[in-house]
Amino acid sequence: MTLPGTTLWAETWPQPIQAIEARGAKIIGTFDAPDGLKGYAALYQGQGVALYLTPDGKHVLVGNLLDAKGEDLTQAPLQALVYEPMSKEMWSRMQGSTWIADGRADAPRILYVFSDPNCPYCTMFWQQARPWVEAGKVQLRHIMVGIIRADSANKSAALLSAKDPSAALSEHERAGKASTLKPMPSIPAALSKQLADNLALMGDLGAHATPAIFYLDADQRLQQQQGAPRADVLESIMGPRPVQP
Structure with missing residues (x-):
């Protein structure tokens, strides 16, 4: 960069x-x-x-470096030279990755989530996010990877190749442990590359486990949440909790 x-x-x-x-x-x-x-x-x-x-x-x-008033003279140049360009670059790379949409395309807030079909904490976060997703406030973009079990990549491939990937992911996550998702017996080369690229991107972002959640804060700086967030952290990531009708 x-x-x-x-x-x-x-x-x-x-x-x-x-x-x-x-x-x-x-x-x-x-x-x-x-x-x-x-x-x-x-x-x-x-x-x-x-x-x-x-x-x-x-x-x-x-x-x-601090001045006589104790003000930090370092953060502004780091923000301008490092964090803003890095956030834009990584956000662009996530936009161009292979993901499954969960929620309305015109939602005002976008979150990218590195997800493994065998990850129970991914399911937990999917459930936590329902009020925001169903209210049209947030769209989750699940960047599928396969890291937890031997058949994780094959299950991710099955979701990505489904006739309706969004519906297939929703069915899988809603079922939880009762999911009947079958791993794809053999992953085509093109799809295998997409999954490998997703995994490489995950590593470049410094994430090593799922779910790895990425979002832009109020200053448009890229932020990361590793694992399903605590209840008191959800609103800082997702925005104010929607009022239930």
């Missing part, structure tokens, strides 16, 4: 910055900093990190 006008070729980074890069950080861009410091925005293990090169170019400070 690059930002025009803010990044340089890696070999031009000063040596202290190259040393941080060698430890696995990805340098995204530069920003102004006070007192002769030069700021660098980096991405490390999925998190934005600020680097401050000293005026002599020989040392680098890593972390947040």
Whole structure:
């Protein structure tokens, strides 16, 4: 991920910055900093990190920089250089992945959920979300993967290849443990690639278990919820609970 006008070729980074890069950080861009410091925005293990090169170019400070009032001078450049572009890129990649819609297409809030057909917590979240989905407030987009059991990928393939995938997923989740979903005996190559791409995307987003829920907060920053959320967290993800008629 690059930002025009803010990044340089890696070999031009000063040596202290190259040393941080060698430890696995990805340098995204530069920003102004006070007192002769030069700021660098980096991405490390999925998190934005600020680097401050000293005026002599020989040392680098890593972390947040506070002013005399205790205000954090780091978050604004990290938000602009790292989190906003990263959120847009990952959101776009999820939009282009292979998913099953659950809810109205014109719902004002979209959530992407990495789901495994054998995941009981995916079923739990599906049930938790019903008031918002049925009220037309939220659309869940289930990015199907197969990681829990040997037949998980084959069951995901069966759902994706169903005549009506949304209806098939709804029937499967509504039945819970009583589901009669049969795994596809053999997954076609094209569908196998889609499932592999979904799994790779899940890894790129730093998720390792299902359900992995992704949504945009009020600042359009990508947020993640791992596992079925607690009841007191639901509204922060889904919005205010719909009033039952």
